Amino acid sequence: MHCIESKNLSKTFDKIKAVHDLSFTIEENKITGLVGRNGAGKTTLLKLIAGYLLPTTGEINVFGRNPFNNLQVAANLIFIDDQLALPENLSLEETLAAVGQFYPNWQAELARALLDYFSLQPRQYYANLSKGMKSSFNMIIGIAARCPLTIFDEPTVGMDAAVRKDFYRALLKDFMQYPRTIIFSSHLLSEIEELLDDLLLIKAGEKYLHLPLDELRNYAVGLTGRESIIRKMTGQEQVLFQQKLGRDSIYLVARNTFDQQTLQQARLQGVEISPVATDDLCIYLTAQHKGGIDDVFSRN
């Protein structure tokens, strides 16, 4: 069953198209990563899914219903980001109890155990927490709510590497026990790719890629070697990224449409063939210039 269905979805703010003609479906009980550059429209898309914003044109359906101002949809999703506003007069444990009553699947014991694990004092107040600790607390709410649709919009802001790792693991463990639809937006694709089933990449408000992560890993190859040889084997449209390494050698990332024979031949001619890390690939795919930041400095 589809959990989320979007058809030609657009959202415009003051003439700026934040989301533009976006069509996709997200299946139930999968973890989907939402990736894109700053300002690509990730948060706007997530807020449209959560029913906070009205689409300018197009249609979005969550659990087969229009999410905007919809109580049934709201009861089945939780949206966690770093803007979470909580009552100032409640301590962390009181907040957990107050929030928990909204959710039928709320895991009070799990929340308490996570609070303990991440060294958050139950008597502390949210406002006095550091940025990373606030994120940890938000994440605890997101996991313990066990909502059929759980949306994390950059939940790891301010967390240190160790806490992030624990968080990913906690999420995965809980997901395996209680599968649900999770959308996870993050800039740290290399860290979360182990979690993900699918990846949705958006660029300037439009869908660029939506595919299982295994396919993404084989989406492109990196070629290092003499420029003349590499140029010969790749068509212009295949090139995703290129970087000069010296006078006549180049590192080039191309879409992997080569057959085994071509690659074998290239290897014999001294071209080094390497896999491309998914996070690098996403950067290349969403870049405006094929040479990256180097383009700016090599204008003259």
Place this chain on the structure above:
Amino acid sequence: MSFHETNLLSVTKKQFIYKLQANLGILISLMIIQLLALLLSTAGVSSMSVGTNLTIINLKIISGDIIIVFTLIWAFIVGYNTAGNAYRLDYHFVTNRLSSNLASGCFLLLTSLLAGITATFCGVLLRVLLYFWRDLLTTKGLSMAPALLMKGSYVTVLYACLLSALGYFYGMLAQRNKALTVLIPVLFFGSLFAAAKDTRAAQLFRQVLVFYFSESSLALFTLKIVLTVALLFITIILFTNRMEVRK
């Protein structure tokens, strides 16, 4: 994971409880406001002196009106803040615009009830204090018949409801459009100035005040307040139904 069906009533109830927990602090502010008003009241609301060469009579009128007025101002502010808090806090967890407004309404009803009753009983406390502390020329009006006390509480509760609904209404308009935050007070105080002059607008304004503040029939007064509050809330519900949140 299976889809969970819910209904408006249960969500509104949860949200009402959440609001209560989040806003317990306002009860302390109510107590402080009423204590302050109580202290100010002991000084008297008006005084005059009449004197001959031999004697001077100082006449002080002391009443609990200041407590009521302060409480009503508090009710307005609570209404305004509830609107802001609803906009800021409600939409993180299960809610829609309707359930948020209904929960706010229930919350304001409860605060109005508390405010109205405590304000009236503060008036009783004032009388007790005066009895022990001041040399009274007369004890006329010092004691209050229980029926009158009940009636006083009832009327104050209704006024508190009206004022907090107005505050909530203003707060919601302000959330929707920041320009209205300025525009509405300007219009309100502008009309006060206009009322001071004898124009047609002033007549209208005075009629509005008379409509709400000079009603002698309790039943009619109740009807007026209930209808006005209902009208304000229905307007807000329609007005916020398409409102985008958490922008």
